[in-house]
Amino acid sequence: MSDSIYKIIDLVGSSPKSWEDAATQAIEKAAGSLRDLRIAEVQKLDIKIEDGKPAQFRTNLRVSFKYQD
Numbered sequence: 001m002s003d004s005i006y007k008i009i010d011l012v013g014s015s016p017k018s019w020e021d022a023a024t025q026a027i028e029k030a031a032g033s034l035r036d037l038r039i040a041e042v043q044k045l046d047i048k049i050e051d052g053k054p055a056q057f058r059t060n061l062r063v064s065f066k067y068q069d
Contacts, residue, residue, distance in 0.1 A: 036065050
């Protein structure tokens with residue numbers, strides 16, 4: 001069995017619906033150009049406020065993917 005090497009990157013997703021949707025958007029977008037995504041860890045949640053109301057939910061993720069030979 002060979003050793004595995006993983007790269008870790010930070011992503012920020014945003015959505016007017018929810019933090020979960022923001023995370024999903026970020027992961028799905030990253031999956032379009034990165035292969036073998038493994039783990040996404042939520043680092044931070046925040047909300048952009050406009051006119052006293054939530055306008056955008058933002059989810060900061062740390063995502064790992066496996067290096068390919």
